[in-house]
Amino acid sequence: GDSVTQKEGLVTLTEGLPVMLNCTYQTIYSNAFLFWYVHYLNESPRLLLKSSTDNKRTEHQGFHATLHKSSSSFHLQKSSAQLSDSALYYCALSDRWGSSGNKLIFGIGTLLSVKP
């Protein structure tokens, strides 16, 4: 079945360094939708960015990701980490059940900890 892999459970960075959180996926659908959700402590998880277009860079709030279908990857990047970026980041894949909607399959999440 469909699946999402986030290999790093914890990423610790010094403020100002670049961020890269890895995400790979498996799906039978050729037009897969991939998502990044961010979950700050004591808040609700919320959508950070999404894409279904191969090799197109998607950006939001300083973060960006490019869906590469050839390698089944959707890595999240940011040029310079900020203390406020510390949060749990989930990569997710849309698992469609038809025109009535879809289910999101989430990876295990990567906890990003940014230190001064």
Place this chain on the structure above:
Amino acid sequence: EAAVTQSPRNKVAVTGGKVTLSCNQTNNHNNMYWYRQDTGHGLRLIHYSYGAGSTEKGDIPDGYKASRPSQENFSLILELATPSQTSVYFCASGDAEGGNSDYTFGSGTRLLVI
């Protein structure tokens, strides 16, 4: 503002007791979901619904039931709570646009079963 509201925010239950977690959405979304969040497992789907009166099993439905009496409300029921069900539970809603549907999450319910 459209929102997903969960209640209670925190719950302590005894083993063998019945627990009901409630979720209300004002997004007018057809689809609603219940996930649990555990370290090392991420968000795992328990039950979901694509409209009033419908409930479907997710990936980890054992020990849980769900009820969708209306478009707005979706409940998760633990008939006989066990300590392994101690977790943080999130409700979400999403619109029905095939694969391109992103979720609005509630604030979560922290459940402790003792």
